[in-house]
Amino acid sequence: MSKPMDITKKILADHAGLKEVEAGQLISAKVDITLANDITGPVAINEFKKIGVDKVFDRDRVVFVPDHFVPNRDIKSAQQVKQVREFAREHGLKHFFEVGRMGIEHALLPDNGIVTAGDIVIGADSHTCTYGALGAFSTGMGSTDIACAMASGETWLKVPSAIKVEFNGKLNKWVTAKDLILYLIGDIGVDGALYKTLEIGGSTIRELPMDGRFTICNMAIEAGAKNGIIEPDDITRKYLENRSIRPYKFYSSDKDAEYEKIIVYNTEEIEPVVAFPHLPGNTKPVSQAGNIKIDQAVIGSCTNGRLSDIKAAAEVLKGRKVHKDVRLIVFPATQQIYLEAIRAGYIETIIEAGGAVSTPTCGPCLGGHAGILAAGERAISTTNRNFVGRMGHVESEVYLSSPYVAAASAVEGRIVSPAIL
Numbered sequence: 001m002s003k004p005m006d007i008t009k010k011i012l013a014d015h016a017g018l019k020e021v022e023a024g025q026l027i028s029a030k031v032d033i034t035l036a037n038d039i040t041g042p043v044a045i046n047e048f049k050k051i052g053v054d055k056v057f058d059r060d061r062v063v064f065v066p067d068h069f070v071p072n073r074d075i076k077s078a079q080q081v082k083q084v085r086e087f088a089r090e091h092g093l094k095h096f097f098e099v100g101r102m103g104i105e106h107a108l109l110p111d112n113g114i115v116t117a118g119d120i121v122i123g124a125d126s127h128t129c130t131y132g133a134l135g136a137f138s139t140g141m142g143s144t145d146i147a148c149a150m151a152s153g154e155t156w157l158k159v160p161s162a163i164k165v166e167f168n169g170k171l172n173k174w175v176t177a178k179d180l181i182l183y184l185i186g187d188i189g190v191d192g193a194l195y196k197t198l199e200i201g202g203s204t205i206r207e208l209p210m211d212g213r214f215t216i217c218n219m220a221i222e223a224g225a226k227n228g229i230i231e232p233d234d235i236t237r238k239y240l241e242n243r244s245i246r247p248y249k250f251y252s253s254d255k256d257a258e259y260e261k262i263i264v265y266n267t268e269e270i271e272p273v274v275a276f277p278h279l280p281g282n283t284k285p286v287s288q289a290g291n292i293k294i295d296q297a298v299i300g301s302c303t304n305g306r307l308s309d310i311k312a313a314a315e316v317l318k319g320r321k322v323h324k325d326v327r328l329i330v331f332p333a334t335q336q337i338y339l340e341a342i343r344a345g346y347i348e349t350i351i352e353a354g355g356a357v358s359t360p361t362c363g364p365c366l367g368g369h370a371g372i373l374a375a376g377e378r379a380i381s382t383t384n385r386n387f388v389g390r391m392g393h394v395e396s397e398v399y400l401s402s403p404y405v406a407a408a409s410a411v412e413g414r415i416v417s418p419a420i421l
Helices: 007-016 041-051 075-090 105-111 126-134 143-152 177-188 210-218 234-240 307-317 335-343 346-353 403-412
Strands: 026-030 033-037 062-065 120-123 137-140 154-158 161-168 196-201 227-229 261-266 273-275 283-285 296-300 327-331 378-381 397-400
Touching: 007 026, 007 120, 007 137, 007 196, 007 227, 033 041, 033 105, 033 143, 041 075, 041 143, 062 075, 062 105, 105 126, 105 210, 105 335, 120 126, 120 143, 126 137, 126 210, 126 227, 126 234, 137 227, 143 154, 177 210, 177 261, 177 273, 177 283, 210 227, 210 234, 210 307, 296 307, 296 403, 307 335, 307 346, 307 403, 327 346, 335 346, 378 403
Parallel strands: 033 062, 033 120, 120 137, 161 196, 161 261, 196 227, 296 327, 296 378, 378 397
Antiparallel strands: 026 154, 273 283, 273 397
């Protein structure tokens, strides 16, 4: 009889051709998708060429999404995208996304069915862990690791031990998936799940739409996790039907699977959360934020740039104006989300309120372009990191929140709960 395993170990075992695996074991596993962007892609391409093979392992499974410095901010970024574009053409890659068709990679790939349940996905971007929301093993790796997988279709890794986290109860008004994951990171710390699986479940999660599940798994890395994962269910199945371009497989943890620890939260005790500078784990309830004035509010990114996030911002901004001292920048995660937000009237509401809407890009999140902070400026942002200098000058400050809190703060000019409006 096989040893009881959690969902992550089952996926890894199957892809390694093994009956079972255990924490700490080194394995070689087949990968379903490799991913790189316009910053990490050129490095992976250069290393791939050194290997000496003449083609990628599968042109349908090697994916490049230019999204960090696009539309190109300068000559260097234009050269980087040009290199990726030419490589994609040379190798006949099915999935290369040009400006106008692209989006932020971690929203674009699941929405286009390129990643799916039961996959192993590795990407040269730390937030590749997003796809755990589908019940996949997905994790970020270095560009050299990606280059090797592009050539061989395999990767090696150490099997992580697992921490099980349960959120139970109903979400309070204005509380979102972003608040749940910030609450968790604030509790266990930015190294609280170092090289471990964060398996997220509970009654709250079972009721959570896919958008929220993506947000939670996206930020697993901010607790140091190797991967975040949510067991797939009927909500997952409905999302994948008529979307996934490959067959998918639902895995689930054995009831007697071993966990390093089990953490249980009462969701009804959680209010909107804000992460203060300069760590995602430096959290406080928004009611304890104090009088913190802001210069900029950013709503978007691979964490909170989906349609429900744009809708949440529009709900708060409807009939209101952005504070005269605040710049509000909204960037939908994909062109399709942008289009749907236009059709639903959300973009009109945001613009009428005084917000600026950008084409999909990672730009502001990493201090790349389209919203860089100057010295002494403060931003509240729905992005995933608030390290020193993350969104601009090293003397700027970034506060992380949900779209509800970011939009309300843009109206008030200081960090507030939407409940006060």
